[in-house]
Amino acid sequence: MDIIVCLFLFAGLFFFTGGSVGILRFPDFYSRLHPAGKLATLGSFSAIAALALFNLHQFSLAALLTSVKILLLVVFVFLTSPTATHAIVDAGVRAGLTPWTKGEKRR
């Protein structure tokens, strides 16, 4: 049981690392959104699923309730993170930010 929890947790941290490095390295705002939006969601899913799983160790009704609440949080993050990313893109497009093309300098 512990191994599964550690596996999920390290997978979550790995995705978070990818997301953070991606935020720094990508040339343009729109390309930076890819890692930020996707990897943060997936990273938080696997990390929080690991913690929910760990919570079920000493199986009691209260622990089950807390785990269900944690999984509810995962569903909430799944719903809100892409929507927030979409709102940011909408603000960028509406303000007239043109996407980066290959030849341009890093923005």
Add this chain to the structure above:
Amino acid sequence: MDSVFLYSGLYLAFLMIFPLYRALRGPTVVDRMLGVNAIGSKTVVLLILIGLIFNRVDMFVDIALAYAMLNFIAVLAASRYFHKRKGLYDELQ
């Protein structure tokens, strides 16, 4: 198992430096919003980790849920605010 949570929490806190740097340096305002959003989603996971370390998970899950909601609403409000104002462009030129 507690040390695993402690070190992963510390690593997650260290990971927050990159979006913080992006929020500070980001050329446009929307970059800054991107950094804040990334930090917010990491804080949610960090909160549950801290809850596990302190063995008070049910309290910290509620805090994490509230924090996720606030993060979402803040990003929406900020992006809605920048629809109207043209302040986005001063930094670009």
